[in-house]
Amino acid sequence: MKLHIHHETRYDYETSVRSSIQRLYLMPSSFATQKIVSWAIAAPGIDKALVYTDGFGNQVHVITSQGPHDHVTVIAEGVVDTQDASGVVRGFKCQAPDSVFLRQTTATEPSPELSEMAREAAAKHPNELERLHAIMAELKERIAYRIGTTYFHTTAAEALAEGKGVCQDHAHAMLSIVRFLGMPGRYITGYLVTEADDPATASHAWAEVLVPNLGWVGFDAANGKCPTADYVRVATGLDALGVVPVRGSRRGGEVESMTVAVTVQPAAEQ
Incomplete structure (x- = not known):
C-alpha cells in the first residue's frame, strides 16, 4: 500500500526569537516491508542541516534558524510503500x-x-x-x-x-x-x-x-x-522522550505555542 503523509509542526512566539535549533526525527527508513517512494523535509536551515544516523538507526536532522523570527514551521511530506x-x-x-x-x-x-x-x-x-x-x-x-x-x-x-x-x-x-x-x-x-x-x-x-x-x-x-x-x-x-519528532531550544522568544497537523491517507495512483 502506498501512503501519503503530510506532517506540519509550527512554533509561534509572542516576542522575537534571536536564534533557534531543532532536532528532527522525521525521516522514515526503508527496509524489507517499507520503501520510501518520495520524502522531503521543509524547514528553515534544512539545506545546511547536520544529518547523521544515531545508534538506534534513526536518520536525524539538526537545523538552526538565525536572525529575528517569530515562528518556525517544519513540514515533512512524502509517499511510503508498505507491506x-x-x-x-x-x-x-x-x-x-x-x-x-x-x-x-x-x-x-x-x-x-x-x-x-x-x-x-x-x-x-x-x-x-x-x-x-x-x-x-x-x-x-x-x-x-x-x-x-x-x-x-x-x-x-x-x-x-x-x-x-x-x-x-x-x-x-x-x-x-x-x-x-x-x-x-x-x-x-x-x-x-x-x-x-x-x-x-x-x-x-x-x-x-x-x-x-x-x-x-x-x-x-x-x-x-x-x-x-x-x-x-x-x-x-x-x-x-527520546524520539520526539520535533524538539529544540531557542534564544529569546517568550510564550511559545506549538501546533501540529498530520494527515495520512492512501496515495493517489499515478
Whole structure:
C-alpha cells in the first residue's frame, strides 16, 4: 500500500526569537516491508542541516534558524510503500545491542500494578508470542483511549492507574511489562491510516518486542493489533522522550505555542 503523509509542526512566539535549533526525527527508513517512494523535509536551515544516523538507526536532522523570527514551521511530506508482515520487522538496521532495550526509563518504570500484570501474563501464557498478544489485549481494555487526558510526561504507571491515555501511554505500558519480563522492547513513532477513506490527524506510537525465534515484532496496544500495511514506521527509541519528532531550544522568544497537523491517507495512483 502506498501512503501519503503530510506532517506540519509550527512554533509561534509572542516576542522575537534571536536564534533557534531543532532536532528532527522525521525521516522514515526503508527496509524489507517499507520503501520510501518520495520524502522531503521543509524547514528553515534544512539545506545546511547536520544529518547523521544515531545508534538506534534513526536518520536525524539538526537545523538552526538565525536572525529575528517569530515562528518556525517544519513540514515533512512524502509517499511510503508498505507491506503487511503481521508486525514482524525485517531488514531494519539498528546498531545498538538488543540488551539496551531492556533498560527501563522514567516513563516505563513498572509500578506494582504493572509488575503484577507481567507476572500473571507469564504464568498464564508460557508461549512468548501468545503472552505478548494477551498483554496487548489487556492493556487495550485497561487503558481507554482518551485524547487530552494525559500529558507528554505521563508515565505508564500513571496511565494505567487512571485507566485512560493515548497511544504513547499504551506503548510505554507495553514496554514496562515486557522489559520487566526480560524481553527487549523499543518505542516506535510513526503514522497510521485508520480507514481507506478516513485520513489520520495525528502521528502514532507503538512498541516492538524481540520475540525468540521470530525477531522484532510490533504491538500496538492502543488498537489491539500488530502493525499492518496501514502503518509507517519512522523512529526508534527507549521511550517517547527520546524520539520526539520535533524538539529544540531557542534564544529569546517568550510564550511559545506549538501546533501540529498530520494527515495520512492512501496515495493517489499515478
